[in-house]
Amino acid sequence: MHEARWTRPVLIVLLIAAIALITLDFRDGGASPAHTIGADVFAPVERVAGDVVNPVAGFFRAADSNEGTEISALQQQNDQLRAELAHNQVSAADQAQLSRLLRLGAAHGYRIVAATVIAAGGEYSDTVTINAGSRDGIAPNETVLNGDGLVGTVTAVTSASATVQLATDAASTVGVRTADTGQIGAVSGTGQTMTSQDDLRLTLFSATAVLRQGETLVTFGSVDGSPYVPGVPVGEVITVTSQPGSLTQTALVRPFADFTGLGVVGVVVPQPPAKAAKAGKAGKAGT
Helix, strand or coil: CHHHHHHHHHHHHHHHHHHHHHHHHHHCCCCCHHHHHHHHHHHHHHHHHHHHHHHHHHHHHHHHHHHHHHHHHHHHHHHHHHHHHHHHHHHHHHHHHHHHHHHHHHHHCCEEEEEEEEEECCCCCCEEEECCCHHHCCCCCCEEECCCCEEEEEEEECCCCEEEEECCCCCCEEEEEECCCCCEEEEECCCCCCCCCCCEEEEECCCCCCCCCCCEEEECCCHHHCCCCCCCEEEEEEEECCCCCCCCEEEEEEECCCCCCCCEEEEEECCCHHHHHHHHHHHHHHC
């Protein structure tokens, strides 16, 4: 308490002296002896204050620097782990899709070239670009599928890539048959699937055909398998839309393939003649 009473008058005297010296120095344009006197009087005080303050300030600067470096390192590790996790998830999904593709190809005797979707879309069409082309044996008008079912058909090819028109495109029409009864018809796209999963429209050619919810559709097949090979799963009837007495039976079909999340796909390419003949013999022996 006694020390605090002594310190306050000293600080007041020093403050008054500082104001007086500043006033004198200002009047003389900085050439007054007051400038030197002020430096001699207050320099020790300034040095003492600096000796006290600088280590504290340095400590906080070092702490801030170390903390910033640590946070940056942790952020980089976090980003790296996130990237690795995403990569592993994509790889697992692609591997599962590829495995189903190979099983589907083997079941039907198809030769399949696997590829990855690298770009999506056009402004007025449902298309994707894949990273395989003519150097991989791919040509226009070949069937594209994935492990779930039909994806579309190849419409254009370069040496290293190909454009695929999806079955959901408004200009797409695919010949199909019902898996149970063999009724023939066609499904067409609605052109609204690049942003959300959409249904296909089915029309059966027989006016007397009986169409039921839950029926499975597969591709009917084109001449020489171009653009569509037979037997590829397409989708399932979810709603019968035709009215009693209609000349044609119509329905909405939910496709098996998820067109909003395409990754690995397969293109059905012609088999070499020897392998094609062997596959044909195997098919006859199985029947």
